Amino acid sequence: MIYAVMQLIGGFILAFGWIPQIIQVIRTKSVADLSLKTFGSLVAGIGLMEVYAVHIAQGGVGIPFLITNTLSLVLMLIMIGCILKYRKRP
Template sequence: MVFALFQLVGGIILAFGWIPQIAQILKTKSVRDLNPKTFRLLFIGIGLMEVYAVRLATQGVGYAFLVTNSLSLLLMLFILVLIFRYRNTKEK
């Protein structure tokens, strides 16, 4: 039980660690210094872990992993959408 709590708290910290990056993109409407390849690879990696998380959850374990990984996947997808939305925006 304690380890599940560690995973849940750690996963939430990792997932919400992307919020400052999202806020910066939304504030500046600039992704000039972000490499889309990095975020695509992160998305693929998190997506593969999501498959594993779903498998664990169907076996009755790993719900904390599924929740926090799903949150990370959604936030990474949001960052990718922002990168593609703002990548051709001219800097003022």
């Protein structure tokens, strides 16, 4: 039980850590220094972990991991959406 709580707390800290960056991008509408390739790689990695999280959650364990991983995936997709929306096209 304590490990599930630690997973939730740690996962929320990792996921919510992206919110200030998302807010900054939305406020400034500037993504000049952000790499779409980096965030694409992060989404690919989190997406693969999401498949694993769903698999272990189906077995009745890993629900905290599924919750926090899904949150991370959603926030990374929002970040990619911001990059695509605000990047300057040549």
